Amino acid sequence: MAGRAPQRFLPLPSLSYYVLLALGEGAAHGWAVIKRIRELTDGTANPSSGSLYLAMVRLEDDGLIAESRTPDGDDARRRYYRLTPLGRDVARAESERLDRLVRRARALDLLPAPK
Amino acid sequence: MSAPRLYDALLRLLVPAWLRRRAGDEMRATCAERLAAAGSPRERRRELARELAGLVRVAVLARVERPTFTPQERRPVLDGLRQDLAFAVRAARRHRAVAALATLTLAVGVGASTAMYSVIDGVLLRPLPFERPEQLVFVHPTIEEWRHNPSLQANWQLGVFSPPELRAWLAAQRSFEAAGGYTVRPARVPNGAGSEHIPVGQASSGLWAALRVRPLLGRLPADDERDSVAVLTYAFWQSHFGGDSAAVGRDLRLNDHRVRVVGVLPPRFALVGADAEVWRPLALPEGMRELGNHYLRVVGRLRDGVAPSHAEEELARVLRGVDGGDAGHITHGGHLVSPVRQATEALRAPLLVLGGASLVLLVAACANAALLLLGAGAERTRELAVRRALGARKARVARQLLVESVLLGALGAAAGLAVAAVAVRLLVAIMPEGVPRLADVGVDLHTFVAAALLAAATGVAVGCFPALSLSRVDAAESLRTSVGTARGGRLQRGIVVAELALATVLLVGAGLLTRTMRELQRVRPGFAADGLLAVKLALPWDRLYPPGADPHAADAAAAAYVGRLTDAVRGIPGVSDVALTSDMPYSSDRGTNSVEPEGYVPAKGEVVDAGRRFVSGNYFDVMRIPAVQGRTLGTADDREGAERVMVVTDAFARHFWPDGRWLDRTVGFWGEKYRVVGVIADTREHDLRGDEDRFKFYVPAHSSSDAGGNLLLRTRMPTGALVPLLRERIWGADRAIVVEEMTPMPERMARSLAEDRYRTRLMTAFSAAAAVFSLLGVYGVMSRAVVRRRRELGVRSALGAPRRQLLALVLGDAARVGALGAALGILLALGASRALERFVWGVPRLDPLTYAGAAAALLALSLAASLVPARRAAGVDVMRVIRD
Numbered sequence: 001m002a003g004r005a006p007q008r009f010l011p012l013p014s015l016s017y018y019v020l021l022a023l024g025e026g027a028a029h030g031w032a033v034i035k036r037i038r039e040l041t042d043g044t045a046n047p048s049s050g051s052l053y054l055a056m057v058r059l060e061d062d063g064l065i066a067e068s069r070t071p072d073g074d075d076a077r078r079r080y081y082r083l084t085p086l087g088r089d090v091a092r093a094e095s096e097r098l099d100r101l102v103r104r105a106r107a108l109d110l111l112p113a114p115k
Numbered sequence: 116m117s118a119p120r121l122y123d124a125l126l127r128l129l130v131p132a133w134l135r136r137r138a139g140d141e142m143r144a145t146c147a148e149r150l151a152a153a154g155s156p157r158e159r160r161r162e163l164a165r166e167l168a169g170l171v172r173v174a175v176l177a178r179v180e181r182p183t184f185t186p187q188e189r190r191p192v193l194d195g196l197r198q199d200l201a202f203a204v205r206a207a208r209r210h211r212a213v214a215a216l217a218t219l220t221l222a223v224g225v226g227a228s229t230a231m232y233s234v235i236d237g238v239l240l241r242p243l244p245f246e247r248p249e250q251l252v253f254v255h256p257t258i259e260e261w262r263h264n265p266s267l268q269a270n271w272q273l274g275v276f277s278p279p280e281l282r283a284w285l286a287a288q289r290s291f292e293a294a295g296g297y298t299v300r301p302a303r304v305p306n307g308a309g310s311e312h313i314p315v316g317q318a319s320s321g322l323w324a325a326l327r328v329r330p331l332l333g334r335l336p337a338d339d340e341r342d343s344v345a346v347l348t349y350a351f352w353q354s355h356f357g358g359d360s361a362a363v364g365r366d367l368r369l370n371d372h373r374v375r376v377v378g379v380l381p382p383r384f385a386l387v388g389a390d391a392e393v394w395r396p397l398a399l400p401e402g403m404r405e406l407g408n409h410y411l412r413v414v415g416r417l418r419d420g421v422a423p424s425h426a427e428e429e430l431a432r433v434l435r436g437v438d439g440g441d442a443g444h445i446t447h448g449g450h451l452v453s454p455v456r457q458a459t460e461a462l463r464a465p466l467l468v469l470g471g472a473s474l475v476l477l478v479a480a481c482a483n484a485a486l487l488l489l490g491a492g493a494e495r496t497r498e499l500a501v502r503r504a505l506g507a508r509k510a511r512v513a514r515q516l517l518v519e520s521v522l523l524g525a526l527g528a529a530a531g532l533a534v535a536a537v538a539v540r541l542l543v544a545i546m547p548e549g550v551p552r553l554a555d556v557g558v559d560l561h562t563f564v565a566a567a568l569l570a571a572a573t574g575v576a577v578g579c580f581p582a583l584s585l586s587r588v589d590a591a592e593s594l595r596t597s598v599g600t601a602r603g604g605r606l607q608r609g610i611v612v613a614e615l616a617l618a619t620v621l622l623v624g625a626g627l628l629t630r631t632m633r634e635l636q637r638v639r640p641g642f643a644a645d646g647l648l649a650v651k652l653a654l655p656w657d658r659l660y661p662p663g664a665d666p667h668a669a670d671a672a673a674a675a676y677v678g679r680l681t682d683a684v685r686g687i688p689g690v691s692d693v694a695l696t697s698d699m700p701y702s703s704d705r706g707t708n709s710v711e712p713e714g715y716v717p718a719k720g721e722v723v724d725a726g727r728r729f730v731s732g733n734y735f736d737v738m739r740i741p742a743v744q745g746r747t748l749g750t751a752d753d754r755e756g757a758e759r760v761m762v763v764t765d766a767f768a769r770h771f772w773p774d775g776r777w778l779d780r781t782v783g784f785w786g787e788k789y790r791v792v793g794v795i796a797d798t799r800e801h802d803l804r805g806d807e808d809r810f811k812f813y814v815p816a817h818s819s820s821d822a823g824g825n826l827l828l829r830t831r832m833p834t835g836a837l838v839p840l841l842r843e844r845i846w847g848a849d850r851a852i853v854v855e856e857m858t859p860m861p862e863r864m865a866r867s868l869a870e871d872r873y874r875t876r877l878m879t880a881f882s883a884a885a886a887v888f889s890l891l892g893v894y895g896v897m898s899r900a901v902v903r904r905r906r907e908l909g910v911r912s913a914l915g916a917p918r919r920q921l922l923a924l925v926l927g928d929a930a931r932v933g934a935l936g937a938a939l940g941i942l943l944a945l946g947a948s949r950a951l952e953r954f955v956w957g958v959p960r961l962d963p964l965t966y967a968g969a970a971a972a973l974l975a976l977s978l979a980a981s982l983v984p985a986r987r988a989a990g991v992d993v994m995r996v997i998r999d
Contacts, residue, residue: 029145030145048172050142051169
């Protein structure tokens with residue numbers, strides 16, 4: 001389906017990208033997502049619950065993430081989210097886009113070569 | 116407030132509902148977890164700040180980037196709304212009486228205030244129907260000399276131009292894009308058996324330019340065409356030429372002159388204060404002639420960016436130089452006012468007072484509707500509790516209540532529009548004569564929207580109370596007990612007290628005006644008005660004093676002409692006598708003169724001025740005004756060559772000759788000396804309030820032109836029978852005479868009170884409506900109080916309390932509410948009546964009797980309203996209460 005092509009969502013807002021990356025590690029609820037985002041970004045990103053859920057609600061509407069079954073032994077009242085296949089594709093497409101940018105930056109000598 | 120509650124409150128306040136529904140709980144939980152995970156209090160505070168700031172950011176982003184409802188969500192909301200509406204209609208049907216009363220109350224409030232403000236808007240506020248009306252101003256010389264003259268000082272800043280002044284200013288001024296002078300005078304046109312008067316304007320061409328008028332047909336007159344051409348107003352063209360476009364080019368006879376119609380003005384042409392039907396060019400006399408003759412009004416269109424103060428300075432400069440700086444010239448400054456304000460200045464205060472009163476009524480109406488709905492809401496606590504118990508969410512039930520209230524508000528507003536449409540017509544119909552711009556007054560939609568919004572807001576506010584209490588009342592609790600809460604009672608009582616207070620304010624106003632009216636009707640004018648017929652004629656002065664005639668010969672001819680006329684009228688069987696006066700009683704006629712009473716030394720700067728009437732020798736006999744000292748005038752005094760004598764009023768004599776020695780002293784006026792032969796009591800011939808000039812004097816008219824057109828007939832005949840005979844005799848004497856009015860004197864006097872009557876009627880109607888509202892309010896609150904206290908009343912009755920005691924219990928309660936409302940109302944009225952100060956006459960504004968009367972009426976009303984509930988209370992059946 002052409003309309004569902006991952007490219008349609010690019011460039012992704014950074015918070016949405018972080019959410020996709022965080023959920024790439026497995027289903028999680030809000031607070032866990034925030035903790036993973038902090039980790040991913042070395043603490044430079046620390047979204048509020050409000051911002052996070054606004055982004056997640058939209059990602060859910062767009063079909064990039066979905067509610068998931070609560071893992072056994074976890075708090076049954078919380079809602080857990082997981083990546084959908086489309087979400088995974090979009091995360092990959094966004095990562096490739098960023099990779100191209102990084103390679104370009106390196107060619108321009110704006111970034112040292114990887115060690 | 117704890118952090119989670121703060122977060123929660125802000126979440127509810129800021130975050131749109133759709134997001135809250137989907138993620139609100141998650142957001143709360145996440146926030147709580149984050150705060151719990153914080154290591155130190157300091158970090159916790161930082162995290163909380165981040166969370167709260169996040170909410171603000173979300174509040175904005177969620178609204179900007181996405182519609183409030185996603186398509187999937189819209190349906191249920193709409194369905195819910197439809198459900199609510201259906202439910203509201205069913206509820207309204209069930210509580211038919213309450214719904215009808217609330218609707219009616221709101222309709223009266225909205226209707227009355229909308230109608231009143233529509234009139235105010237139409238008369239006072241609406242701009243003139245010209246392009247960029249805000250640039251238009253009336254231009255006035257200020258006349259310093261008038262400032263110190265008691266009878267002219269009201270207008271000293273609103274002077275008018277004399278011809279040389281106008282010419283000089285028009286030539287020199289630079290502040291105005293265009294300006295023109297005009298004057299309006301009656302002119303005679305033939306009409307069937309006799310003649311009629313039409314107002315004819317004369318305008319310099321600058322007026323048309325300033326108003327940016329373009330003719331509907333033909334063209335506008337040019338300045339150099341002088342008297343030979345005319346343009347018709349649209350109304351005159353329709354009434355006299357049947358709207359025939361061939362009218363242009365035809366001739367029109369004005370005062371025996373033939374003028375050519377060159378154009379027709381557009382229908383919307385309406386210059387307030389200048390109701391001319393035909394306009395001609397303004398012909399100004401040459402040179403400095405008529406320098407002291409001020410009769411030209413001026414309208415100008417200010418240039419963009421020119422300050423009015425600059426234009427005023429310029430005008431003053433030009434006027435001071437107009438006669439080469441002659442110190443004797445009296446015009447000194449300039450003054451600009453907006454045309455609408457100018458024409459309606461006199462009506463401003465009277466109309467605004469009524470507007471204020473109608474606003475009070477609207478507030479009272481809203482209060483009453485609120486009471487009715489609150490009462491209905493209280494009775495429905497059980498129903499709502501059931502719905503809650505069946506699983507309806509709080510918000511859902513609250514929304515339903517709101518929908519119901521808003522529905523009633525909307526019904527009230529719609530009915531109010533209907534009331535307003537009728538009321539506007541009524542208000543216009545009973546308006547005293549002479550109010551400008553009434554013809555176009557219709558329901559003003561802005562006003563209506565404002566009033567309707569207030570009604571709807573009342574609905575919402577009222578809807579909120581049950582909704583709020585709902586969230587506190589425990590469903591189970593209210594199901595278990597059949598007795599309502601006592602808490603709602605206090606609010607309702609507060610509203611009833613407010614309602615009573617507002618009604619008291621209006622009642623005090625109505626009382627003061629009614630007493631004023633009664634005092635005015637009781638005034639003894641000092642003459643016998645019954646059997647007196649006032650006939651106002653316009654004599655053909657242009658024929659009696661043709662240009663270039665010898666003034667003495669013309670005077671003699673005019674005197675003979677008037678003599679023939681009065682003889683013809685006197686000859687009518689049933690007319691016992693006819694007198695003449697220069698100032699028709701109870702009209703705008705008001706002649707004054709500076710006088711020099713013998714032996715009186717004026718204080719420095721005092722202008723010795725008195726009301727002056729030229730009367731025929733038999734005036735005092737016909738009016739039946741006796742002399743209190745000396746004698747009145749007789750026919751012998753009114754002959755050519757008779758000694759110059761005058762009669763003065765008591766106030767005149769006392770003021771100028773406090774020693775009482777007035778007899779045979781002289782009064783100088785117009786360069787002649789008149790001997791005082793008698794004193795009459797102070798009469799009220801100009802208006803019943805006695806606002807006329809304090810001092811008056813009467814001099815014989817010498818049967819001449821000074822008193823020419825005003826005839827006073829002493830007769831026993833009914834007016835209806837006399838009028839055709841009079842017309843016949845008058846037009847038999849001269850067909851060029853215009854009969855302006857024939858009115859019995861008592862009717863003239865009554866008509867002079869038209870404005871007072873109008874005000875009194877409206878205020879009485881407003882206060883009656885407010886009184887009915889408070890009657891309903893007290894009844895409703897007391898009934899519910901009895902229902903609420905049924906158990907207590909039943910127990911009391913079971914314990915042997917006599918019926919009388921139970922009655923007294925309820926009535927005492929009502930009396931407390933009534934007394935509180937009346938007391939509060941009196942306090943308010945003490946201040947509010949200041950607005951009525953200038954309309955109240957013959958009674959003090961703070962008249963204790965009126966205030967006490969209003970308070971007593973309201974108290975009696977609240978007692979009466981609670982009689983039925985009180986009887987119900989006394990009849991409470993113990994067994995039934997216990998069973999329930």
